[in-house]
Amino acid sequence: MTAAMDRATLRPRWQATLDEPAVALDVLNGGRQGPDGLIAGGSEGDVRVFDPDGDQRLELTLDDALLSVAGSPDGTRIIALGMGSRRLWSAADGEALRTDSAGWSASAAWDARSQSLAVADGKRVRVLDRSGVVRWSSQPLSSTVTNVSWPRGQLRVAASAYQGVTIFEPETDRITNTLRAPGAISGLATAPNGRWVVGGSQDATLHGWKVDDGSDFQMSGFPATVSHLAFEDSGRWMACESAEVLTCWDFSGSGPTGRAGVVLTGHQATVSAFSWVPGNCRTLISGDVDGNVLVWKIAVTTRPGDELHPAGGVRDDDPVTAITTGHDTVYIARRSGRVDALTVT
Numbered sequence: 001m002t003a004a005m006d007r008a009t010l011r012p013r014w015q016a017t018l019d020e021p022a023v024a025l026d027v028l029n030g031g032r033q034g035p036d037g038l039i040a041g042g043s044e045g046d047v048r049v050f051d052p053d054g055d056q057r058l059e060l061t062l063d064d065a066l067l068s069v070a071g072s073p074d075g076t077r078i079i080a081l082g083m084g085s086r087r088l089w090s091a092a093d094g095e096a097l098r099t100d101s102a103g104w105s106a107s108a109a110w111d112a113r114s115q116s117l118a119v120a121d122g123k124r125v126r127v128l129d130r131s132g133v134v135r136w137s138s139q140p141l142s143s144t145v146t147n148v149s150w151p152r153g154q155l156r157v158a159a160s161a162y163q164g165v166t167i168f169e170p171e172t173d174r175i176t177n178t179l180r181a182p183g184a185i186s187g188l189a190t191a192p193n194g195r196w197v198v199g200g201s202q203d204a205t206l207h208g209w210k211v212d213d214g215s216d217f218q219m220s221g222f223p224a225t226v227s228h229l230a231f232e233d234s235g236r237w238m239a240c241e242s243a244e245v246l247t248c249w250d251f252s253g254s255g256p257t258g259r260a261g262v263v264l265t266g267h268q269a270t271v272s273a274f275s276w277v278p279g280n281c282r283t284l285i286s287g288d289v290d291g292n293v294l295v296w297k298i299a300v301t302t303r304p305g306d307e308l309h310p311a312g313g314v315r316d317d318d319p320v321t322a323i324t325t326g327h328d329t330v331y332i333a334r335r336s337g338r339v340d341a342l343t344v345t
Helices: none
Strands: 010-017 022-028 037-042 046-050 056-061 066-071 077-082 085-090 096-101 108-110 116-121 124-129 134-137 147-149 157-169 174-190 196-201 206-210 216-219 229-231 237-242 245-250 262-264 271-276 283-288 293-297 312-314 320-325 330-334 338-344
Touching (some): 010 312, 022 320, 022 330, 037 330, 046 066, 046 077, 066 108, 077 108, 077 116, 108 147, 116 147, 124 157, 147 174, 157 196, 174 216, 174 237, 196 229, 196 237, 229 271, 237 271, 245 271, 283 320
Parallel strands (some): 022 066, 271 320
Antiparallel strands (some): 010 338, 022 037, 085 096, 116 124, 147 157, 157 174, 174 196, 196 206, 206 216, 229 237, 237 245, 245 262, 271 283, 283 293, 320 330
């Protein structure tokens, strides 16, 4: 069935432009200092930090082709990862705290206390302290590590590579689970409580595991590789993309096995990025390679098998490359280098 949906409007707040394609975004937590800011990274290593009102506060450089940026939960650290290096800065004044050579590195995950950071480093997972010093390294995995995830409140780190996901406990230097899957895992999501791990595969399937007993499930029939996956804050709904289609899966109770997905229909081009708005409001923002941005609202009454249409959006012809969301602002990165800050109302 097609579910009814509240309307939503995206209102411009501010706009900035990098001198190269904008490819990575992350919210910089304002903590007690005030509202959140934004970290924006360009394809050639330009990293800029913006205050909540759009004023540029810091301009940093990775000196490498940039793949990812991440701010610590306490808002004091910024890391940028690239094709062959990583660099850590103080968010207060932009001081470079550490620069290291590294293998291909496109994923980083801070622990909840901002004391440790897991990073992909070629075929290994490294855990750094808040100064950037390596304090633990995994054994090499079967291939380059594509994603790392550190569920909030957990001591375990999940890492995806060819033929599955490995879950490490760095404090004890042991592997707690090896979750097997055919082919390469191109996207990874862990539930906020660490109960579920789900990988999107290059063979156009989803493979998921219940961590406590290792039981697994597989979903197929997607039109293309599933590269982006994310749980919303409550952990009930997980979204994934494949070509121009977004699907949300219900992980309440015993999980999604036997349940149909909620199909989000509205994009006419491949979905290139999406992000849940924090705060358990079950609002999803997605963008596509044509440049359009859509808003989706998962209602309390939404059930598996429903079809949803956009609650709002903005039309544009500048391809979307990344999306991140703060508590009151949506940030959109575009191929031209433009970064838009928008408010959902």
